[in-house]
Amino acid sequence: MAALGLAAIRADTSISVRVYDAIKQAITETNLYEIDPADLRLDERELAARLGVSRTPIREALVRLEHEGLVTSIPRRGYLIARKSKAELIEIILTWAALESMAARLAAQHASDDALHSLREIFAGFEGERLAAELDEYSDANLRFHARIIELSGNETLRRTAEGILIHMRAIRHRTIGENQRFERSIVDHRHIIEAIERRDAEEAERLVRDHALALAAHVDANDNDL
Amino acid sequence: MAALGLAAIRADTSISVRVYDAIKQAITETNLYEIDPADLRLDERELAARLGVSRTPIREALVRLEHEGLVTSIPRRGYLIARKSKAELIEIILTWAALESMAARLAAQHASDDALHSLREIFAGFEGERLAAELDEYSDANLRFHARIIELSGNETLRRTAEGILIHMRAIRHRTIGENQRFERSIVDHRHIIEAIERRDAEEAERLVRDHALALAAHVDANDNDL
DNA sequence: CATTGGTATTTTGCATGCCAAATACAGATG
DNA sequence: CATCTGTATTTGGCATGCAAAATACCAATG
DSSP states (O other), rough: GGGGGOOOOOOOOHHHHHHHHHHHHHHOHHHHHHHSSSGEOOOOOHHHHHHTSSHHHHHHHHHHHHHHSSSSEEEEEEEOOOOHHHHHHHHHHHHHHHHHHHHHHHHHHOOOOHHHHHHHHTTOOOOOOHHHHHHHHHHHHHHHHHHHHHHHHHHHHHHHHHHHHHHHHHHHHHHTTSSSSSHHHHHHHHHHHHHHHHHOOEEEHHHHHHHHHHHHOOOOOOOTTTT | GGEEEEEOHHHHHHHHHHHHHHHHHHHHSSSSGOOOGGGEOOOOOHHHHHSSSSSEEEEEHHHHHHHHEEEEEEEEEEEEEEOOHHOOOOHHHHHHHHHHHHHHHHHHHHHHHHHHHHHHHHHOOTTHHHHHHHHHHHHHHHHHEEEEEEETTTTHHHHHHHHHHHHHHHHHHHHHHHSSHHHHHHHHHHHHHHHHHHHHHHHHHHHHHHHHHHHHHHHHHHSSTOO
Protein backbone atom coordinates (compact mmCIF):
# COMPACT_ATOMS: atom_id res chain seq x y z
CA MET A 1 0.00 0.00 0.00
CA ALA A 2 2.69 2.42 1.04
CA ALA A 3 4.85 1.11 -1.79
CA LEU A 4 2.93 2.99 -4.44
CA GLY A 5 4.77 6.28 -3.90
CA LEU A 6 1.77 8.42 -4.64
CA ALA A 7 2.27 12.15 -4.68
CA ALA A 8 -0.37 14.09 -2.82
CA ILE A 9 -2.74 15.73 -5.25
CA ARG A 10 -2.75 19.41 -4.66
CA ALA A 11 -6.02 21.14 -5.21
CA ASP A 12 -4.45 24.13 -3.51
CA THR A 13 -5.11 26.47 -6.41
CA SER A 14 -7.55 28.49 -4.41
CA ILE A 15 -9.22 31.38 -6.13
CA SER A 16 -7.29 33.95 -4.15
CA VAL A 17 -3.88 32.63 -5.22
CA ARG A 18 -5.03 32.40 -8.82
CA VAL A 19 -6.13 36.01 -8.61
CA TYR A 20 -2.77 36.84 -7.08
CA ASP A 21 -0.94 35.13 -9.95
CA ALA A 22 -3.14 36.75 -12.57
CA ILE A 23 -2.62 40.27 -11.28
CA LYS A 24 1.08 39.71 -10.76
CA GLN A 25 1.52 38.42 -14.27
CA ALA A 26 -0.47 41.28 -15.72
CA ILE A 27 1.68 43.80 -13.90
CA THR A 28 4.89 42.03 -14.93
CA GLU A 29 3.94 42.00 -18.59
CA THR A 30 3.05 45.64 -18.67
CA ASN A 31 5.60 48.31 -19.31
CA LEU A 32 4.63 50.46 -16.40
CA TYR A 33 6.56 53.44 -17.64
CA GLU A 34 4.72 53.84 -20.90
CA ILE A 35 1.11 53.69 -19.84
CA ASP A 36 -1.39 56.31 -18.88
CA PRO A 37 -1.08 57.04 -15.14
CA ALA A 38 -4.84 56.62 -14.91
CA ASP A 39 -4.38 52.96 -15.81
CA LEU A 40 -2.26 52.43 -12.73
CA ARG A 41 -5.38 52.37 -10.65
CA LEU A 42 -6.70 48.98 -9.59
CA ASP A 43 -10.44 49.03 -9.03
CA GLU A 44 -11.57 46.20 -6.80
CA ARG A 45 -14.98 45.92 -8.40
CA GLU A 46 -13.60 46.04 -11.92
CA LEU A 47 -11.00 43.36 -11.17
CA ALA A 48 -13.66 41.19 -9.59
CA ALA A 49 -15.91 41.57 -12.60
CA ARG A 50 -13.16 40.88 -15.15
CA LEU A 51 -11.87 37.82 -13.33
CA GLY A 52 -15.35 36.59 -12.57
CA VAL A 53 -14.91 36.33 -8.82
CA SER A 54 -16.03 38.30 -5.83
CA ARG A 55 -14.12 41.09 -4.16
CA THR A 56 -12.90 39.03 -1.19
CA PRO A 57 -10.17 37.04 -2.98
CA ILE A 58 -9.24 40.21 -4.88
CA ARG A 59 -8.54 41.98 -1.62
CA GLU A 60 -6.50 39.10 -0.24
CA ALA A 61 -4.38 39.07 -3.39
CA LEU A 62 -3.89 42.84 -3.19
CA VAL A 63 -2.75 42.59 0.42
CA ARG A 64 -0.07 40.12 -0.64
CA LEU A 65 0.98 42.22 -3.62
CA GLU A 66 1.24 45.28 -1.41
CA HIS A 67 3.57 43.37 0.87
CA GLU A 68 5.82 42.67 -2.11
CA GLY A 69 5.81 46.30 -3.12
CA LEU A 70 4.07 45.73 -6.44
CA VAL A 71 1.06 47.80 -5.49
CA THR A 72 0.56 50.50 -2.94
CA SER A 73 -2.52 50.98 -0.86
CA ILE A 74 -3.92 54.41 -0.15
CA PRO A 75 -6.32 54.13 2.80
CA ARG A 76 -9.88 54.71 1.76
CA ARG A 77 -8.74 55.30 -1.79
CA GLY A 78 -7.70 51.91 -3.01
CA TYR A 79 -4.74 50.36 -4.75
CA LEU A 80 -2.32 51.64 -7.34
CA ILE A 81 0.30 49.77 -9.34
CA ALA A 82 3.61 50.88 -7.83
CA ARG A 83 5.96 52.63 -10.21
CA LYS A 84 9.49 52.79 -8.93
CA SER A 85 11.49 55.98 -9.00
CA LYS A 86 15.13 55.91 -10.04
CA ALA A 87 16.18 56.18 -6.39
CA GLU A 88 13.98 53.22 -5.52
CA LEU A 89 15.41 51.16 -8.39
CA ILE A 90 18.90 51.76 -7.02
CA GLU A 91 17.73 50.72 -3.57
CA ILE A 92 16.34 47.55 -5.06
CA ILE A 93 19.58 46.75 -6.86
CA LEU A 94 21.60 47.25 -3.67
CA THR A 95 19.25 45.05 -1.69
CA TRP A 96 19.51 42.41 -4.36
CA ALA A 97 23.30 42.75 -4.26
CA ALA A 98 23.25 42.00 -0.55
CA LEU A 99 21.21 38.84 -0.96
CA GLU A 100 22.89 37.51 -4.10
CA SER A 101 26.41 38.04 -2.80
CA MET A 102 25.62 36.08 0.35
CA ALA A 103 24.01 33.43 -1.85
CA ALA A 104 27.19 33.18 -3.92
CA ARG A 105 29.19 32.63 -0.73
CA LEU A 106 26.86 29.88 0.40
CA ALA A 107 26.71 28.29 -3.04
CA ALA A 108 30.50 28.12 -3.20
CA GLN A 109 30.54 26.48 0.21
CA HIS A 110 27.68 24.04 -0.01
CA ALA A 111 26.26 23.44 -3.50
CA SER A 112 27.05 20.17 -5.23
CA ASP A 113 29.23 20.05 -8.33
CA ASP A 114 26.26 18.94 -10.38
CA ALA A 115 24.19 21.84 -9.21
CA LEU A 116 26.96 24.29 -10.01
CA HIS A 117 27.16 22.91 -13.52
CA SER A 118 23.70 24.31 -14.23
CA LEU A 119 25.17 27.79 -14.03
CA ARG A 120 27.22 27.29 -17.17
CA GLU A 121 24.33 25.77 -19.06
CA ILE A 122 22.28 28.92 -18.75
CA PHE A 123 24.63 30.76 -21.07
CA ALA A 124 25.31 27.87 -23.41
CA GLY A 125 24.85 29.06 -26.95
CA PHE A 126 25.38 32.72 -26.23
CA GLU A 127 28.74 33.28 -27.88
CA GLY A 128 30.11 36.15 -29.89
CA GLU A 129 27.80 37.64 -32.44
CA ARG A 130 24.75 35.66 -31.43
CA LEU A 131 24.77 37.70 -28.28
CA ALA A 132 23.95 41.01 -29.84
CA ALA A 133 21.43 39.46 -32.20
CA GLU A 134 19.31 37.91 -29.52
CA LEU A 135 19.54 40.45 -26.81
CA ASP A 136 16.11 39.69 -25.49
CA GLU A 137 16.86 36.04 -24.91
CA TYR A 138 20.16 36.95 -23.36
CA SER A 139 18.44 39.29 -20.97
CA ASP A 140 16.23 36.42 -19.86
CA ALA A 141 19.22 34.14 -19.39
CA ASN A 142 20.86 36.90 -17.43
CA LEU A 143 18.00 37.01 -14.96
CA ARG A 144 17.86 33.24 -14.70
CA PHE A 145 21.58 33.21 -13.93
CA HIS A 146 21.24 35.56 -11.00
CA ALA A 147 18.13 33.82 -9.72
CA ARG A 148 19.96 30.50 -9.99
CA ILE A 149 22.74 31.71 -7.73
CA ILE A 150 20.13 32.46 -5.11
CA GLU A 151 18.72 28.97 -5.49
CA LEU A 152 22.14 27.34 -5.27
CA SER A 153 22.61 28.86 -1.83
CA GLY A 154 20.21 26.22 -0.58
CA ASN A 155 18.83 28.83 1.78
CA GLU A 156 15.06 28.88 1.51
CA THR A 157 14.65 31.99 3.64
CA LEU A 158 17.11 33.83 1.45
CA ARG A 159 15.32 32.62 -1.66
CA ARG A 160 11.92 33.74 -0.46
CA THR A 161 13.26 37.10 0.61
CA ALA A 162 14.90 37.62 -2.78
CA GLU A 163 11.83 36.44 -4.67
CA GLY A 164 9.91 39.57 -3.79
CA ILE A 165 12.70 41.67 -5.23
CA LEU A 166 13.36 39.65 -8.36
CA ILE A 167 10.30 40.97 -10.14
CA HIS A 168 11.59 44.50 -9.80
CA MET A 169 15.00 43.42 -11.05
CA ARG A 170 13.29 42.08 -14.14
CA ALA A 171 11.99 45.50 -15.02
CA ILE A 172 15.41 47.03 -14.50
CA ARG A 173 17.29 44.53 -16.63
CA HIS A 174 15.03 44.96 -19.58
CA ARG A 175 15.69 48.65 -19.51
CA THR A 176 19.45 48.63 -19.10
CA ILE A 177 20.90 45.65 -20.89
CA GLY A 178 20.43 47.16 -24.33
CA GLU A 179 22.56 50.19 -23.60
CA ASN A 180 26.08 50.57 -24.98
CA GLN A 181 28.42 47.65 -24.41
CA ARG A 182 27.14 46.54 -21.05
CA PHE A 183 26.54 42.98 -22.24
CA GLU A 184 30.21 42.49 -23.10
CA ARG A 185 31.21 43.49 -19.61
CA SER A 186 28.35 41.44 -18.27
CA ILE A 187 29.33 38.15 -19.85
CA VAL A 188 32.91 38.49 -18.65
CA ASP A 189 31.73 39.18 -15.12
CA HIS A 190 29.51 36.12 -15.24
CA ARG A 191 32.35 33.88 -16.29
CA HIS A 192 34.49 35.09 -13.42
CA ILE A 193 31.65 34.54 -10.98
CA ILE A 194 31.11 30.99 -12.19
CA GLU A 195 34.81 30.23 -11.98
CA ALA A 196 35.09 31.56 -8.43
CA ILE A 197 32.13 29.50 -7.26
CA GLU A 198 33.44 26.38 -9.01
CA ARG A 199 36.81 26.68 -7.35
CA ARG A 200 34.92 27.08 -4.05
CA ASP A 201 36.38 30.49 -3.38
CA ALA A 202 33.51 31.79 -1.27
CA GLU A 203 35.03 35.17 -0.41
CA GLU A 204 35.89 35.95 -4.01
CA ALA A 205 32.53 34.76 -5.35
CA GLU A 206 30.77 36.96 -2.86
CA ARG A 207 32.92 39.93 -3.78
CA LEU A 208 32.48 39.47 -7.54
CA VAL A 209 28.71 39.17 -7.31
CA ARG A 210 28.47 42.23 -5.11
CA ASP A 211 30.70 44.31 -7.36
CA HIS A 212 28.78 43.20 -10.42
CA ALA A 213 25.55 44.43 -8.85
CA LEU A 214 27.12 47.60 -7.54
CA ALA A 215 28.29 48.37 -11.06
CA LEU A 216 24.74 48.01 -12.27
CA ALA A 217 23.57 50.40 -9.57
CA ALA A 218 26.20 52.92 -10.56
CA HIS A 219 25.21 52.54 -14.20
CA VAL A 220 21.53 53.18 -13.46
CA ASP A 221 22.52 56.11 -11.30
CA ALA A 222 24.58 57.68 -14.10
CA ASN A 223 22.19 56.94 -16.97
CA ASP A 224 18.46 56.35 -17.11
CA ASN A 225 17.62 59.87 -16.20
CA ASP A 226 14.18 59.49 -17.72
CA LEU A 227 12.79 57.69 -14.73
CA MET B 1 -4.15 79.34 7.48
CA ALA B 2 -1.17 77.34 6.34
CA ALA B 3 0.84 78.85 9.21
CA LEU B 4 -0.70 76.59 11.78
CA GLY B 5 1.54 73.68 10.94
CA LEU B 6 -1.12 71.12 11.55
CA ALA B 7 -0.10 67.54 11.19
CA ALA B 8 -2.53 65.52 9.15
CA ILE B 9 -4.59 63.42 11.49
CA ARG B 10 -4.10 59.88 10.56
CA ALA B 11 -7.16 57.79 10.94
CA ASP B 12 -5.22 55.19 9.03
CA THR B 13 -5.34 52.77 11.91
CA SER B 14 -7.78 50.59 10.10
CA ILE B 15 -9.10 47.62 11.98
CA SER B 16 -7.14 45.19 9.87
CA VAL B 17 -3.77 46.77 10.68
CA ARG B 18 -4.66 46.96 14.34
CA VAL B 19 -5.52 43.29 14.24
CA TYR B 20 -2.24 42.67 12.46
CA ASP B 21 -0.31 44.53 15.17
CA ALA B 22 -2.20 42.77 17.96
CA ILE B 23 -1.53 39.29 16.64
CA LYS B 24 2.07 40.11 15.83
CA GLN B 25 2.68 41.44 19.31
CA ALA B 26 1.00 38.47 20.90
CA ILE B 27 3.19 36.09 18.94
CA THR B 28 6.31 38.08 19.73
CA GLU B 29 5.64 38.07 23.45
CA THR B 30 5.02 34.36 23.57
CA ASN B 31 7.79 31.88 24.04
CA LEU B 32 6.79 29.67 21.18
CA TYR B 33 9.00 26.85 22.24
CA GLU B 34 7.45 26.31 25.63
CA ILE B 35 3.77 26.21 24.86
CA ASP B 36 1.43 23.39 24.10
CA PRO B 37 1.50 22.67 20.34
CA ALA B 38 -2.27 22.82 20.41
CA ASP B 39 -2.03 26.52 21.26
CA LEU B 40 -0.17 27.18 18.02
CA ARG B 41 -3.45 27.04 16.20
CA LEU B 42 -5.11 30.34 15.28
CA ASP B 43 -8.86 30.05 15.03
CA GLU B 44 -10.37 32.79 12.90
CA ARG B 45 -13.62 32.87 14.79
CA GLU B 46 -11.96 32.84 18.18
CA LEU B 47 -9.63 35.68 17.21
CA ALA B 48 -12.56 37.64 15.83
CA ALA B 49 -14.52 37.14 19.02
CA ARG B 50 -11.66 38.02 21.32
CA LEU B 51 -10.72 41.16 19.41
CA GLY B 52 -14.33 42.16 18.91
CA VAL B 53 -14.21 42.40 15.13
CA SER B 54 -15.42 40.33 12.24
CA ARG B 55 -13.45 37.67 10.44
CA THR B 56 -12.60 39.77 7.38
CA PRO B 57 -9.88 41.95 8.94
CA ILE B 58 -8.60 38.86 10.76
CA ARG B 59 -8.04 37.12 7.47
CA GLU B 60 -6.30 40.12 5.93
CA ALA B 61 -3.97 40.32 8.91
CA LEU B 62 -3.23 36.60 8.68
CA VAL B 63 -2.40 36.90 5.00
CA ARG B 64 0.19 39.55 5.84
CA LEU B 65 1.60 37.55 8.73
CA GLU B 66 1.91 34.52 6.50
CA HIS B 67 3.93 36.57 4.05
CA GLU B 68 6.32 37.46 6.85
CA GLY B 69 6.66 33.85 7.85
CA LEU B 70 5.14 34.29 11.30
CA VAL B 71 2.23 32.01 10.59
CA THR B 72 1.73 29.26 8.07
CA SER B 73 -1.47 28.57 6.21
CA ILE B 74 -2.68 25.05 5.62
CA PRO B 75 -5.34 25.14 2.92
CA ARG B 76 -8.76 24.33 4.26
CA ARG B 77 -7.24 23.79 7.68
CA GLY B 78 -6.41 27.27 8.85
CA TYR B 79 -3.41 29.04 10.29
CA LEU B 80 -0.70 27.93 12.69
CA ILE B 81 1.92 30.00 14.46
CA ALA B 82 5.16 29.13 12.72
CA ARG B 83 7.84 27.61 14.89
CA LYS B 84 11.26 27.73 13.33
CA SER B 85 13.54 24.74 13.23
CA LYS B 86 17.20 25.14 14.04
CA ALA B 87 18.04 24.94 10.33
CA GLU B 88 15.56 27.70 9.62
CA LEU B 89 17.00 29.88 12.37
CA ILE B 90 20.41 29.58 10.78
CA GLU B 91 18.93 30.50 7.41
CA ILE B 92 17.39 33.55 9.01
CA ILE B 93 20.67 34.64 10.58
CA LEU B 94 22.50 34.28 7.27
CA THR B 95 19.86 36.28 5.45
CA TRP B 96 20.07 38.94 8.11
CA ALA B 97 23.86 38.91 7.76
CA ALA B 98 23.50 39.64 4.06
CA LEU B 99 21.23 42.63 4.61
CA GLU B 100 22.99 44.11 7.63
CA SER B 101 26.47 43.87 6.10
CA MET B 102 25.30 45.75 3.03
CA ALA B 103 23.63 48.26 5.32
CA ALA B 104 26.91 48.79 7.18
CA ARG B 105 28.64 49.49 3.88
CA LEU B 106 26.01 52.04 2.90
CA ALA B 107 25.95 53.62 6.35
CA ALA B 108 29.72 54.10 6.25
CA GLN B 109 29.39 55.73 2.86
CA HIS B 110 26.35 57.93 3.27
CA ALA B 111 25.13 58.41 6.85
CA SER B 112 25.75 61.75 8.53
CA ASP B 113 28.10 62.05 11.48
CA ASP B 114 25.19 62.93 13.72
CA ALA B 115 23.30 59.86 12.68
CA LEU B 116 26.32 57.67 13.29
CA HIS B 117 26.62 59.07 16.77
CA SER B 118 23.35 57.39 17.71
CA LEU B 119 25.09 54.04 17.39
CA ARG B 120 27.30 54.73 20.40
CA GLU B 121 24.41 56.01 22.47
CA ILE B 122 22.62 52.69 22.29
CA PHE B 123 25.26 51.06 24.46
CA ALA B 124 25.84 54.04 26.75
CA GLY B 125 25.69 52.80 30.31
CA PHE B 126 26.47 49.20 29.54
CA GLU B 127 29.94 48.93 30.98
CA GLY B 128 31.69 46.24 32.92
CA GLU B 129 29.67 44.55 35.60
CA ARG B 130 26.39 46.25 34.77
CA LEU B 131 26.40 44.20 31.62
CA ALA B 132 25.98 40.85 33.22
CA ALA B 133 23.51 42.18 35.76
CA GLU B 134 21.06 43.50 33.23
CA LEU B 135 21.36 40.99 30.49
CA ASP B 136 17.81 41.45 29.39
CA GLU B 137 18.19 45.15 28.76
CA TYR B 138 21.47 44.52 27.02
CA SER B 139 19.80 42.02 24.76
CA ASP B 140 17.31 44.69 23.77
CA ALA B 141 20.06 47.22 23.12
CA ASN B 142 21.80 44.59 21.07
CA LEU B 143 18.81 44.24 18.79
CA ARG B 144 18.32 47.99 18.53
CA PHE B 145 21.96 48.32 17.53
CA HIS B 146 21.65 45.94 14.63
CA ALA B 147 18.33 47.41 13.56
CA ARG B 148 19.87 50.88 13.71
CA ILE B 149 22.61 49.89 11.29
CA ILE B 150 19.91 48.92 8.84
CA GLU B 151 18.23 52.27 9.31
CA LEU B 152 21.48 54.18 8.86
CA SER B 153 21.85 52.68 5.41
CA GLY B 154 19.17 55.12 4.32
CA ASN B 155 17.84 52.39 2.06
CA GLU B 156 14.13 52.03 2.58
CA THR B 157 13.84 48.88 0.47
CA LEU B 158 16.58 47.27 2.49
CA ARG B 159 14.92 48.33 5.72
CA ARG B 160 11.54 46.93 4.75
CA THR B 161 13.09 43.69 3.57
CA ALA B 162 14.99 43.31 6.84
CA GLU B 163 11.96 44.23 8.93
CA GLY B 164 10.26 40.97 8.16
CA ILE B 165 13.30 39.10 9.41
CA LEU B 166 14.00 41.17 12.50
CA ILE B 167 11.19 39.62 14.49
CA HIS B 168 12.73 36.20 14.04
CA MET B 169 16.11 37.56 15.07
CA ARG B 170 14.51 38.78 18.26
CA ALA B 171 13.56 35.26 19.23
CA ILE B 172 17.05 34.02 18.46
CA ARG B 173 18.84 36.69 20.48
CA HIS B 174 16.81 36.08 23.57
CA ARG B 175 17.79 32.48 23.47
CA THR B 176 21.50 32.80 22.79
CA ILE B 177 22.80 35.92 24.49
CA GLY B 178 22.68 34.40 27.93
CA GLU B 179 24.98 31.56 27.08
CA ASN B 180 28.61 31.45 28.23
CA GLN B 181 30.66 34.56 27.50
CA ARG B 182 29.05 35.54 24.25
CA PHE B 183 28.26 39.05 25.43
CA GLU B 184 31.92 39.85 26.08
CA ARG B 185 32.80 38.93 22.55
CA SER B 186 29.68 40.74 21.38
CA ILE B 187 30.49 44.09 22.92
CA VAL B 188 34.00 44.05 21.48
CA ASP B 189 32.64 43.25 18.04
CA HIS B 190 30.20 46.11 18.30
CA ARG B 191 32.91 48.59 19.19
CA HIS B 192 34.95 47.55 16.18
CA ILE B 193 31.92 47.85 13.92
CA ILE B 194 31.16 51.34 15.17
CA GLU B 195 34.76 52.41 14.70
CA ALA B 196 34.90 51.09 11.15
CA ILE B 197 31.73 52.89 10.19
CA GLU B 198 32.87 56.10 11.84
CA ARG B 199 36.14 56.10 9.97
CA ARG B 200 34.09 55.53 6.80
CA ASP B 201 35.77 52.25 6.03
CA ALA B 202 32.88 50.70 4.12
CA GLU B 203 34.62 47.46 3.16
CA GLU B 204 35.80 46.77 6.70
CA ALA B 205 32.43 47.67 8.25
CA GLU B 206 30.71 45.31 5.86
CA ARG B 207 33.15 42.54 6.66
CA LEU B 208 32.92 42.98 10.43
CA VAL B 209 29.14 42.97 10.44
CA ARG B 210 29.02 39.90 8.27
CA ASP B 211 31.55 38.01 10.35
CA HIS B 212 29.74 38.96 13.55
CA ALA B 213 26.53 37.47 12.18
CA LEU B 214 28.29 34.43 10.76
CA ALA B 215 29.75 33.77 14.21
CA LEU B 216 26.25 33.84 15.65
CA ALA B 217 25.11 31.36 13.02
CA ALA B 218 28.02 29.07 13.85
CA HIS B 219 27.21 29.37 17.54
CA VAL B 220 23.58 28.42 17.05
CA ASP B 221 24.67 25.57 14.81
CA ALA B 222 27.04 24.21 17.45
CA ASN B 223 24.79 24.74 20.47
CA ASP B 224 21.04 24.99 20.86
CA ASN B 225 20.46 21.41 20.00
CA ASP B 226 17.11 21.49 21.73
CA LEU B 227 15.36 23.12 18.81
C1' DC C 1 -12.19 -6.23 18.94
C1' DA C 2 -10.63 -3.87 14.88
C1' DT C 3 -12.07 -1.66 10.83
C1' DT C 4 -14.93 0.41 7.72
C1' DG C 5 -18.68 3.36 6.37
C1' DG C 6 -21.63 7.07 7.05
C1' DT C 7 -23.18 11.18 9.40
C1' DA C 8 -22.63 15.36 12.21
C1' DT C 9 -19.80 19.13 13.33
C1' DT C 10 -16.38 22.27 12.72
C1' DT C 11 -13.99 25.57 9.97
C1' DT C 12 -12.24 27.71 6.05
C1' DG C 13 -13.16 30.07 1.45
C1' DC C 14 -15.95 32.94 -1.08
C1' DA C 15 -19.99 36.00 -2.06
C1' DT C 16 -22.75 39.77 -0.92
C1' DG C 17 -24.68 43.71 1.49
C1' DC C 18 -24.21 47.85 4.09
C1' DC C 19 -21.83 51.87 5.71
C1' DA C 20 -18.67 55.58 5.91
C1' DA C 21 -15.08 58.21 3.80
C1' DA C 22 -13.54 60.62 -0.14
C1' DT C 23 -14.23 62.86 -4.32
C1' DA C 24 -16.81 65.10 -8.07
C1' DC C 25 -20.00 68.23 -9.36
C1' DA C 26 -23.39 71.64 -9.42
C1' DG C 27 -25.62 75.45 -7.63
C1' DA C 28 -25.48 79.40 -4.70
C1' DT C 29 -23.28 83.52 -3.18
C1' DG C 30 -20.13 87.32 -2.87
C1' DC D 1 -16.17 85.27 -12.52
C1' DA D 2 -14.14 83.01 -8.64
C1' DT D 3 -15.07 80.63 -4.55
C1' DC D 4 -17.49 78.30 -1.30
C1' DT D 5 -20.92 74.95 0.17
C1' DG D 6 -23.96 71.26 0.01
C1' DT D 7 -25.31 67.02 -2.33
C1' DA D 8 -24.71 62.92 -5.22
C1' DT D 9 -21.74 59.30 -6.53
C1' DT D 10 -18.06 56.47 -6.23
C1' DT D 11 -15.29 53.26 -3.67
C1' DG D 12 -12.91 50.94 -0.09
C1' DG D 13 -13.64 48.68 4.78
C1' DC D 14 -16.06 45.65 7.38
C1' DA D 15 -19.81 42.39 8.77
C1' DT D 16 -22.34 38.50 7.74
C1' DG D 17 -24.28 34.57 5.28
C1' DC D 18 -23.68 30.37 2.67
C1' DA D 19 -21.48 26.38 0.81
C1' DA D 20 -17.87 23.03 0.53
C1' DA D 21 -14.07 20.63 2.52
C1' DA D 22 -12.03 18.40 6.29
C1' DT D 23 -12.25 16.14 10.53
C1' DA D 24 -14.40 13.84 14.44
C1' DC D 25 -17.52 10.79 16.05
C1' DC D 26 -20.37 6.80 16.14
C1' DA D 27 -22.47 2.81 14.79
C1' DA D 28 -22.51 -1.29 12.08
C1' DT D 29 -20.20 -5.32 10.45
C1' DG D 30 -16.74 -8.83 9.77
